[in-house]
Amino acid sequence: MTLKILTVVGARPQFIKAAAVSRAIRETAGLEEVMVHTGQHFDADMSDVFFTELDIPAPAHRLDIHGGGHGEMTGRMLAAIEPILISEKPDWVVVYGDTNSTLAGALAAAKLHIPIAHVEAGLRSYNRRMPEEINRVLTDHLSVLHLCPTQAAVENLSKEGVRDGVHHIGDVMYDATLFAISRAEAESNIFSQLGLTPKSYSVATVHRAENTDDPGRLKAAISFLQKEAESHPVILPLHPRTRQNAERMGIALTGLKVVGPVGYLDMAKLLNGAVAVFTDSGGLQKEAYFHRVPCTTLRDETEWGETITHGWNRLWQGPDFTARKEINEYGDGRAAFLIADLLKKSL
Structure with missing residues (x-):
């Protein structure tokens, strides 16, 4: 019997995580994958390039849904994903992280009684002003299989009464980084x-809505x-929304080396060669650690607390770095294969 896995992705971090898991699914007998790309990140530089570089099979379904408010975008995705699920009849729906695509995929599956596996389950910033926090909390409470990158994530779920189907499997971003490092050195001419x-x-990114939609925070x-x-020099690969908002708000980007996505x-080569990282991205905080580059997070909190306590990260308006030590929670680079095995065994 072959189990059908339907994967929902839509944004850069999800492409990276899905690349590692898709490779593991292809190498695991008895599993097949159908990928749905919502189109949340639709620019070729933020979407297509990742499928090419990371050997991700072309999505079977491309929805081209982007733009509009959070409710509108999520609703359009939900309406478009539902008939695909009815047609494909998957055994599992796999969602990643905390985007609108994540929540839409989880809602569509839950309403059709299809079990959901959430990769990167249990993360909490405890800042409900972040749309990402709302997305991840709701997705966790809809999911059957909770695939946690850290023990802290396991404990967060336990506090909310979620204890069944919870597994600390390590971080698939670490799998992806190990895959990318040698290829980046050989192929990137950045x-x-x-x-x-x-x-x-240094390398910097600014894209979270809490920063880009608030003139005071973006200027700061x-x-x-x-x-x-x-x-x-600070290299700033600029998210299209950040560029548009800065122009609209009259915030000059002078003094920074601004480049496109x-x-x-x-990015792996840039991170590996940097002296520091400045970011409001959750994923980039960890990627900085994987390359052993100190990171300053341009937010008031982080869902990756272990990067703070182990001295590799700090909040931009918080205390300085603590003494550095290795983080042992992220696994050995085989989290994706643990996921594939759990998908196969858990039904």
Whole structure:
């Protein structure tokens, strides 16, 4: 008997995680995968390039849904995913992380009584102003299989009464990083494109709605980066929404080396050669650690508390770094194969 796994993705971090799990599914007998791409990240530089670089099979269904408010986007996705689930009749629906695509996929599956596996379950920032926090909490409480990257995530779920189907499997982002490092060194020419040398620059990203939609916070984040750029170049691959909002709010990006969105291999090489990372991205906080580069998070809290306690991360307006030590929670680079095995055995 072959189990059908329907995977819902829509944004850059999900492509990266799904790449690792898709490879594991292809190598596990008795599993087949159908991928749905909602289109939440629709720009070729933030979508198609990841499928090419990371050997992800072309999605069977592309919905091209993006733009609009959170409710509108999630509702359109929900309406579009439901008939696909009815037609495909999957045994599992797998969702990743905390985007609108995640919640839409989980809601559609739950209403059709299809079991949901949530990769990166149990993360909490405890900031309900973040749409990502709402998405991840609701998805966790709809899911049957909770695939947690850390023991803290397991404990967060336990506090909310979620204890069945909970597994600490490590972090698939670590799997993806190990896959990307050697390829990035061989294939990426981002250093020559940007005129960089290793360990002479920092990398920054700003894309979370809590920063980009608030003029005061966006101005403060950009000012923080401009201050850092006085001592060394700060490379800022700019999210399209951030660029549009900065222009609309009259916030100048002078002093920063602004570039367009970069592919995963280019970003892996940039991270590996950086002296520091500044970001409001959850995933990039961990990727910085995987490359052993100190990170400053441009937020007031983080769902990756172990990066703070182990000295590799700090909040931009919080205490300085603590003493650094290794983080042992993220696994050995085989989290994706643990996921595939659990999908096969848990039905």
